[in-house]
Amino acid sequence: MKFQRLTLLASLVLTAVMLLLALIFDEAKEKFSTTAQEFYWILLLSFVVMAVINYLVVDFLFNFYGKRQIKKISTILPEEIRDEEADLNFKELSQRFSDLNLKNTTEIDTMKEMETYRKEYMGNVSHELKTPLFTIQGYVDTLLEGGVENLSIRDKYLERIDRSLERLLNIVKDLDMINQFESGEITLNQSRFDLNQLIREMIDLLDLEAQNKNTRIVLQTTSNQMFVHADRQKISQVLMNLISNAINYSNRESATVTVRTSLKNAKVLVDVEDNGMGIKPEMLTRIFERFYRVESSRNRNDGGSGLGLAIVKHILEAHQENITAESVYLEGTKFSFSLQKAI
Structure with missing residues (x-):
């Protein structure tokens, strides 16, 4: 057993205190009757004094040797826990270990989520790019194998190649845009403008697309x-x-898309509502996710990248605004957002 001078000193102190209390108790026994109330008070006081001194001495020894042991093992502790300037005890050391464990668990969970997202992201990107690339490859192979000699086939295939290239460029542009938004690289060039005039311009741009779908925009x-x-x-x-x-x-015979604008306090509210197929409740919460599609096969045929609503969400969040969606399946969907009113 290793000799500890401090432990010896503490034991001598406790022994001296016990002897002192024994002497006091002996004096009290001779001076007072066993039935005297003063005797019992002295007995109780002696017990309390002994308990307090024992507690202080034991606590001091535990803390002293505990801190000494912590200093000895500090060289192998992680930097997040080791603090040469701090005088740690075992309780504080335990708390630091708990905090570090919680931090590491959180970081591991975050890394797992990021890895899952990376895999999904790469899978979605490759899937989106494969369709137009394979289409272009098929048409080019046909032309190289002699189809170019037939003018009708050549013109038709070149037109389809052009549409596939346009879709491919749109996907790449959307990917670049959403990456810039998520990295905070895009800045807003804010100005005062008439929102209704902008809506009318968008309606004019989409008028031919709406006519092809037998849809009216108001x-x-x-x-x-x-x-x-x-x-x-x-x-x-x-x-x-x-x-x-x-x-x-x-998807109705006479579909209608309604864009509404109204004032509410210092905001201009915008609703874009349709009477189309609607969105199922279990899908509604996911529609702003990247690449998520309510009806994937149809959306791919229309040439969408699956990033449109994610981009919309990022743009409005950059304006410190939110977008909400309400839908009744097979009846229609409404998207709502607001913008700061200009004086």
């Missing part, structure tokens, strides 16, 4: 002009995506 507003303070170009992307989506999913 603007309903409480005022002819509604000025907002926002990035005009980015908000045009928001409107383009929302209205185009509404047109693509309008």
